[in-house]
Amino acid sequence: MIDTSPPNKQAFYEQVWSLVRQVPRGQVVTYGQIAQMLPPPVEMDPQTYKAFGSRWVGSAMAACPPDVPWQRVINAQGKISDRSGAQRQRQLLEQEGIVFVKDKVDLKVYQWRGPGREDEPRQAELGIALE
């Protein structure tokens, strides 16, 4: 799946989509988290990738196929990035049971841990208990 083929933009996008498809209903990921999970394009300076990877993930989401749960990708602050369609995104997430507080979600509770760690999202009860 991940190889050292040319840093094709399309290939990068598809890796992003592939990852997002694995995010379970009721959980979210951040742009930066996805970028971090993917290997930096071969000829790219890792530092550069670290700085801009999240943006490219955003670009990938802007062009995602219909079968990708794009609504589960939010920014590192737990908020929905400002753009047309943001309202729709929030609506979809709330339908999945995600609770917004002051326009943001608690990433400690809802953030996806990665492939192979799709446990139940921690419920607010636990979060409160932990403080």
Place this chain on the structure above:
DNA sequence: CGCTTGACCGGAA
């Protein structure tokens, strides 16, 4: 061709 703009993020004021 060159210029503009963009679903981001972390550290510094």
Place this chain on the structure above:
DNA sequence: ATTCCGGCCAAGC
């Protein structure tokens, strides 16, 4: 808590 700034890739015009 909030705002500002640097990072410098691609697609579209």
